[in-house]
Amino acid sequence: MEVKVLGMGCDRCKQLYAATKTAIAQSGVEAILTKVEKVEEIKVYKLMATPALVINEKVRSAGRIPEAREIVGWLTTAAMEEEESAKEA
Numbered sequence: 001m002e003v004k005v006l007g008m009g010c011d012r013c014k015q016l017y018a019a020t021k022t023a024i025a026q027s028g029v030e031a032i033l034t035k036v037e038k039v040e041e042i043k044v045y046k047l048m049a050t051p052a053l054v055i056n057e058k059v060r061s062a063g064r065i066p067e068a069r070e071i072v073g074w075l076t077t078a079a080m081e082e083e084e085s086a087k088e089a
Contacts, residue, residue, distance in 0.1 A: 001031040001078055006042045007051035013037075016051040016065045023071035029079045056082070 005020055007013030017035060024031045036042055036054075045054065049063030053071065060066075060074045 003031045004054040006036045013051040023068040027072045027075040
């Protein structure tokens with residue numbers, strides 16, 4: 001699973017990165033967490049605000065810092081979606 005935190009390195013971006021890292025650990029899913037700080041790369045997602053959280057290329061939040069439990073829910077859902085698509089293939 002690919003998880004991205006989009007933002008240009010502000011304090012809120014760092015907070016979202018930390019919350020996401022915690023959520024990944026709590027969820028037990030295997031995920032690659034990356035920071036995306038280049039404006040050109042962030043523009044691809046057509047966001048109105050940062051920081052933003054992207055899981056498997058789906059924007060899950062923008063302009064706020066969701067709680068870790070909310071992120072855990074998104075991660076778990078994405079993991080189930082991955083399993084279902086693997087079964088279909």
